[in-house]
Each structure stands twice: as structure tokens, then as C-alpha cells.
Amino acid sequence: MQSPAPSTAERHPSGLFLLFFAEMWERFSFYGMRALLVFYMIKGFMKTDDSRAYAIYGAYGALVYATPYLGGMISDRLLGARISVIWGGLLMAAGHLLLTVEQEWAFFGALGLLICGNGFFKPNISTMVGALYPAGSTKREAGFTLFYMGINLGAALAPLVCGYIGETYGYHYGFGLATVGMLTGLATFVAPAGLARSMILLAVAGLLGTMIWGARNNTLQLLLNAPVALALLAAGAVSFVRLADGGVPVHVGRPPREGVKGPLLLTVVLTLVAVPFFALLTSREAWVTWLMNAVGILAFGSILWGAMRAERVERDRLVVVLVLCFFSMLFWAFFEQGGSSVNNFTDRNVSRVIDGTPVVAGQAYDRVPVTQEFLAHDVA
Numbered sequence: 001m002q003s004p005a006p007s008t009a010e011r012h013p014s015g016l017f018l019l020f021f022a023e024m025w026e027r028f029s030f031y032g033m034r035a036l037l038v039f040y041m042i043k044g045f046m047k048t049d050d051s052r053a054y055a056i057y058g059a060y061g062a063l064v065y066a067t068p069y070l071g072g073m074i075s076d077r078l079l080g081a082r083i084s085v086i087w088g089g090l091l092m093a094a095g096h097l098l099l100t101v102e103q104e105w106a107f108f109g110a111l112g113l114l115i116c117g118n119g120f121f122k123p124n125i126s127t128m129v130g131a132l133y134p135a136g137s138t139k140r141e142a143g144f145t146l147f148y149m150g151i152n153l154g155a156a157l158a159p160l161v162c163g164y165i166g167e168t169y170g171y172h173y174g175f176g177l178a179t180v181g182m183l184t185g186l187a188t189f190v191a192p193a194g195l196a197r198s199m200i201l202l203a204v205a206g207l208l209g210t211m212i213w214g215a216r217n218n219t220l221q222l223l224l225n226a227p228v229a230l231a232l233l234a235a236g237a238v239s240f241v242r243l244a245d246g247g248v249p250v251h252v253g254r255p256p257r258e259g260v261k262g263p264l265l266l267t268v269v270l271t272l273v274a275v276p277f278f279a280l281l282t283s284r285e286a287w288v289t290w291l292m293n294a295v296g297i298l299a300f301g302s303i304l305w306g307a308m309r310a311e312r313v314e315r316d317r318l319v320v321v322l323v324l325c326f327f328s329m330l331f332w333a334f335f336e337q338g339g340s341s342v343n344n345f346t347d348r349n350v351s352r353v354i355d356g357t358p359v360v361a362g363q364a365y366d367r368v369p370v371t372q373e374f375l376a377h378d379v380a
Helices: 015-042 050-079 081-098 104-131 140-169 171-190 193-214 219-245 261-283 285-309 312-339 341-349 372-379
Strands: none
Touching: 015 050, 015 081, 015 104, 015 140, 015 171, 015 193, 015 219, 015 312, 015 341, 050 081, 050 104, 050 261, 050 285, 050 312, 081 104, 081 171, 081 261, 104 140, 104 261, 140 171, 140 193, 140 219, 171 193, 193 219, 261 285, 285 312, 312 341
16 A cells, blocks of 8 residues: 655745755865865966965855854844855855956955855855745754755865866866856846756756766766766755745844845945955965954853853853864864865876876976976876
């Protein structure tokens, strides 16, 4: 006997699958840019040394993790999560596009746009996921797990697609593809559910086609890409089916009060002031070190002060928060090597010769003197 279909109450909200793809595309653009950023500074137009590139990358990363605190407060008090996500997505798309301009002012301006955009986008789309579920729902935790799979899927696709395009055809094409990814995610977010379903299918087909085309002459690379491609195909199919029930409800992410035009205009003006400020900070990375140390001391002190004044149960919980924060910092310090030192180590020390294909001068790291003896040694 066939089991009955699950009721609506037992299923995840259909809006979850729209937010899944919007976040997947945002992470695709974010990690696609990150895969190329250090290479762009060292091997691209800036020609920096390693220490300078790592310092800029670290300053950018620190500010990217700091601004969601501000973006979350602005959303909660003024704009609401939905408008904040749209504004953040537009800023990030502009930042990825500006990276294609080979000028230092454009480079640091792009980082400023990305820092501000991430501050608006990242915390608020997650808030909308939680708002999809009623208070006390037992499925909310599982919903966040599914949402996080979208983050992981976008992060896995980014180096396979943006990284390949950027290293093979030029960094501008890689950053351009990140721009397209961000705009696609934003369009999916604002589109009606019916149109979003079609956009998801087209986007999945485009990504799969790019992955297959990029590995067309390399069977091993095609096999390595297959698990990610299958995950993308499954996510697209499930989302297409579930979005037939509708998208994100209108009440989710709406502003906290009526009359949002004034706060939105104020936010836009303040953001346009903040972008050059963050651009300046990333170009003077030592300033970021002092700023983050000061903020860290203040944050740590405020938690300790709150713990001393709190009741016993709350105080114990704050102590747990501090312990988790310490180990979380260690994790992220190692994790962020994936966009800096690990990239350079792989580029310079890992042999990527497959099936005996000879290395040519254009494939070698451009700071190593390319000689016939060097090529012969590398092939051997």
C-alpha cells in the first residue's frame, strides 16, 4: 500500500528553496572572487609580493566578517530583511563588476562595495530562513541545515567554474562570472515564484554546461566535477518542484514599520560614505589591525561585564559563548588560508600535469624563470 504524501505542516516551506538558491548564487560569487583575489594581486596587474597580498586579503576578510553586525542592526530597526538583502546584493554585484577595472582605486573601491554589500546581505537572508517557520517549529533546525547545503554548494561550484574561467581566460572573465552569479541570485530572490522556477532551471543548465565544457578534454576533471554537478542537478529539480507551492511569504522580511523611504535614503547615503572608508582601510591594512584589536577588546570586555552582572544561569551561558568564540576564531583562521596561502602553495608546488601533457611556458608561475631545463624537470 502506498504511503500518503506528507501534509503541508510536515514539509519545509517552499520559500526555503528560493532562499536556498539565492544564497547559493551569493556564495558562488563570493567564493568565486575569493579564489582569484590573491592571484589577481600577485600575478595580475598589481604585481604585489606575498606579504602585501595576504595583508590586503586579511583586512578584507576581517571587515567582511565585521559588517554583518551593522547590517543586521540596520535591518532590524529600519529596513527589514528583504530590502536589506536586495541592497546588499546590488552592492556586491557592483563590487564584482568593478574588479574587472585594472586600476588600484577600482580594486579597493570594489573591496569596499563587497564589504558593505556582505554586511547587508549575509545576516538578513539567514534571518528570513528562520522567519519562514512558526515559533516552536521542530523543523527550523533542519531547514537551516538545508539552507547551509546551498552555501556549501555555491562554495564548491565557485572555484570549479570562476576559478577555471579566471585562470584560463583571464581574471576579468572570472570576476565577470561572479557578477553574473550575484545578479542571478538577486533576480531569483525578487522574481515571482513561477519565474524563479524557470530561472533556476536555466541557471542550473548554464552551470552544468560550463562545467562540462571546461572539462571536455580532461576525463579525470570531468569525473571529479561529477559529484558537485549531480548535487546541483538534484537541488535544482527539488527546488523547481517545491516552488510550485509559492515563494517567500510577503510578511517575511518586511520593514519593522511603515514609511521606509526615509530610512532607505539615509541608508544609501551612509553606505556611499562607508564604501570609500572601507576602501581606504583595506589599502592601509595596518589600520585594520588596530581597529579590529580595539573592537575585539571592547567586545570581549562587554561580554565579561555582562557576565559579571548576570544571574548564574546566564553567566554560565556567556562563559560557554566565550569558549566557543575562541575555538571558532582558530577554525576561521585556518579556514581562510584557503583563499591565500593554500592557493599559492598549490599554484607553485603541486604538479597538475595529467596524462603526460607537457607544461608550456604560459602555464608556469610567472615569477619562476622558465627555461628548457625547468620544463624538462617539471615534466619528468
